[in-house]
Amino acid sequence: MTVSTATAGTTAAGVPAGKLNRWDSPWLNPKFLIGFSMVASVALLGVIGPLFWNTDLARVATSPQNLPPPWSAGANALTEEIRQRQIVADGAAAAQSAAAAQPPPASSETTTAPTEKSSLTGGNPLQQSAAAAPTQASTSMTGGNPLAGGTAATGGNSATGSSSVTGGNPLAQSGQSSPATSESTASGSQTTSAAVQQSQGRSGPITNALGFGAPTWDHPFGTESNGRDMLAVVIVGAPRSLRVGLIAAGLGITVGILLGFTAGFMGGWVDNVIRTISDAVITIPSLAVLIVISAYVRQVSVENMAFLLALFAWSGPTRLIRAQVLTMRERGYVQMARLSGASTFDIMFKEMMPNLLPYLAASFTGNVSGAILAATGLEALGLGPTRIPTLGMTIFYSIRAAAILRGMWWWWGIPIAVLVIIFTGLFLMTVGLDEIANPRLRGARAQ
Secondary structure (H helix, E strand, O other): OOOOOOOOOEOOOOOEHHHOOOOOOOOOOHHHHHHHHHHHHHHHHHHHHHHHOOHHHHOOOOOOOOOOOOOOOOHHHHHHHHHHHHHHHHHHHHHHHHHHHOOOOOOOOOOOOOOOEEEOOOOOOOOOOOOOOOOOOEEEOOOOOOOOOOOOOOOOOOOOOOOOOEOOOOOOOOOOOOHHHHHHHHHHHHHHHHHHHHHHHHOOOOOOOOOOOOOOOOOOOOEOOOOOEHHHHHHHHHHHHHHHHHHHHHHHHHHHHHHHHHHHHHOHHHHHHHHHHHHHHHHOOHHHHHHHHHHHOOOOOHHHHHHHHHOOOOHHHHHHHHHHHHHHOOOHHHHHHHHOOOOHHHHHHHHHHHHHHHHHHHHHHHHHHHHHHHHHHHHHOOOOOOOOOOHHHHHHHHHHOOHHHHOOHHHHHHHHHHHHHHHHHHHHHHHHHHHHHOHHHHHHHHO
């Protein structure tokens, strides 16, 4: 009589027998599914986001500056404060416009020609004595006008002073002002009105003492000092930051698979060379080297950044894959493949590699996290693509503009929150893939 090694009510894999159904698959791991949904939501943001939001607002000077999110604490109080400031400013502007529109007061004094005149013959004998005193000095060598009244002093003082050799214009009216004076008055009125209009045109939006504008739902995540909408920046920048990590990790894991399988399966001098090179590359401080390289690259794009990160992303996967291949090449199915005459390429990539797919996927997600972290570090130092919105460059601009000291938490907090979502999703995917690749972890979780 054969005795079953499995306990009653459970299977050999450690899973309760009553829960076995067609949906029982190691790939339906809850941690893996949750992490994958978080990362996929960020990736799809660049596809679905432009359908409901204008991504052109991610450009500089396309939105009002320094607007907090309308859902933030204190948004209502800030809106009320700015409304009161707007009322006061409108009243002051109306009073200034009314004062500028009033005509200047009429002058009771009369003016004469602006040039100094003197008379050798006594001046104009027909000049009326009732004329007001001129504003310019008139001197006469013969005593002035004999018919002039006593109210006009001969040789009197004026603002500019004038003299006449022939006695001046005999037909000039004493009560008529000079054209130069009237033109000066009119031009002064026009200058005042133009100055008022120019000052009103230069006045920007009303802000509070910290320079923050009124929150509005037209910008749900607020805006920053460069005039960019933060929601548009997240829609455009988050998928690009994830894209940098995917490209760099994809190149790194591809090179690591080729070198790791070759070194682990073939052994000998090939293994020694590949192992020595990978160990040497791991000891190089990659961040310092990437800073130097990025400083000398004139035009940095997303692809260039990914290629720079891929230069140091292959050594870790190479060593880890080599260690796995060293243990797998002694197994029975590999020996049977050798005896059956299979080629080295078929044994490595058709027989051994399918068994390492969950492990390779876990290594890939870990490399994506490392590449995004390295790219964000370079961008936060100002060495990223300056013309392309990314999460790291957004953090760099917030640091340069002292957003922390100014209280603009949404400028740096929202990109960091998106990065946390990406890293958390990738970590859950890595843990879930480890459980998929290792049946012992699944058994321990089930118990």
